Amino acid sequence: MYSKEVMEHFTHPRNVGEIEKPDGVGKVGNPVCGDIMHIYIRVRDNRIADIKFRTMGCAAAIATSSMITELAKNKTLEEAKRLTRSDIAERLGGLPPVKMHCSNLAADALRKAIEDYERKKPK
Secondary structure: OOOHHHHHHHHOOOOEOOOOOOOEEEEEEOOOOOOEEEEEEEEEOOEEEEEEEEEEOOHHHHHHHHHHHHHHOOOEHHHHHOOOHHHHHHHOOOOOHHHHHHHHHHHHHHHHHHHHHHHHOOO
């Protein structure tokens, strides 16, 4: 059902945890399936210098959270905002159609973390 890459990111997720005093936090959830994702970012020179996640959910939710952190790390904020659910799913070797919403959640959580950072940033 899941690709080798999904299983690798589920069983050995990257960047798990929280960043102490993060620059931005994104929280999303899906009330139907119960998945909840938190993405924490640290921004330096307009780049995502560090990123971590906490996810409660299925294998696909954990794998997509792990993959979005890998894709976003060291990207500029503009580059990170352009990451899509398709980018995540492709890098994971695909997701079953019923699990594609997980990649939406991961992309949305990242965008919310960036928006949180931008809202707090001094003008």
